[in-house]
Amino acid sequence: xxxxxxxxxxxxxxxxxxxxxxxxxxxxxxxxxxxxxxxxxxxxxxxxxxxxxxxxxxxxxxxxxxxxxxxxxxxxxxxxxxxxxxxxxxxxxxxxxxxxxxxxxxxxxxxxxxxxxxxxxxxxxxxxxxxxxxxxxxxxxxxxxxxxxxxxxxxxxxxxxxxxxxxxxxxxxxxxxxxxxxxxxxxxxxxxxxxxxxxxxxxxxxxxxxxxxxxxxxxxxx
Numbered sequence: 001x002x003x004x005x006x007x008x009x010x011x012x013x014x015x016x017x018x019x020x021x022x023x024x025x026x027x028x029x030x031x032x033x034x035x036x037x038x039x040x041x042x043x044x045x046x047x048x049x050x051x052x053x054x055x056x057x058x059x060x061x062x063x064x065x066x067x068x069x070x071x072x073x074x075x076x077x078x079x080x081x082x083x084x085x086x087x088x089x090x091x092x093x094x095x096x097x098x099x100x101x102x103x104x105x106x107x108x109x110x111x112x113x114x115x116x117x118x119x120x121x122x123x124x125x126x127x128x129x130x131x132x133x134x135x136x137x138x139x140x141x142x143x144x145x146x147x148x149x150x151x152x153x154x155x156x157x158x159x160x161x162x163x164x165x166x167x168x169x170x171x172x173x174x175x176x177x178x179x180x181x182x183x184x185x186x187x188x189x190x191x192x193x194x195x196x197x198x199x200x201x202x203x204x205x206x207x208x209x210x211x212x213x214x215x216x217x218x219x220x221x222x
Contacts, residue, residue, distance in 0.1 A: 015046040026076045034062040035070045048117040050084035101132040115172035115208040123150045123171040127164035152194035159200050169205040178209035
């Protein structure tokens with residue numbers, strides 16, 4: 001498999017073989033295929049494996065064909081998380097180095113990689129300057145599997161601290177369905193209203209799921 005990857009490139013490998021080859025570097029001289037498949041079964045996909053919490057990863061273990069236990073150690077879990085973070089930063093570069101409004105496809109890719117496989121709702125705010133360049137991407141709220149609190153006054157207070165002139169709201173739906181709920185719509189309108197007297201514009205609210213990204217602005221729900 002290693003020779004095939006060297007000859008044809010890693011892109012030719014299916015997900016489980018890519019994960020298997022990576023695990024083999026951490027657990028040499030062992031058949032790590034069962035562990036790779038166990039991780040994919042547990043979390044559902046390669047992106048979900050890489051973005052899984054460390055405490056969930058280390059619970060995964062299997063018994064190989066020789067009766068020996070293979071498990072995900074903290075170091076292996078950290079290595080996988082580092083791979084995910086490197087990927088996230090590569091995808092983030094077009095967003096951080098250009099005008100966000102002009103690089104919408106890059107922004108969609110960035111929020112998808114960052115949030116699509118998060119197991120809990122996470123509310124983030126992208127703060128923009130007067131040239132629509134990204135000043136900061138900050139987590140403003142963590143939640144449960146179906147709710148992340150967002151506080152309009154806290155968002156606007158942070159925007160004023162950064163001297164941001166506009167924001168883009170982003171949060172994920174761990175269910176996978178990115179369509180906005182009535183609560184999402186109401187919360188968005190509250191944040192828009194909070195920004196009006198401060199002249200801080202809310203450009204959009206992006207909702208991210210495994211099935212895609214929905215723009216509430218494009219759906220005229222703001």
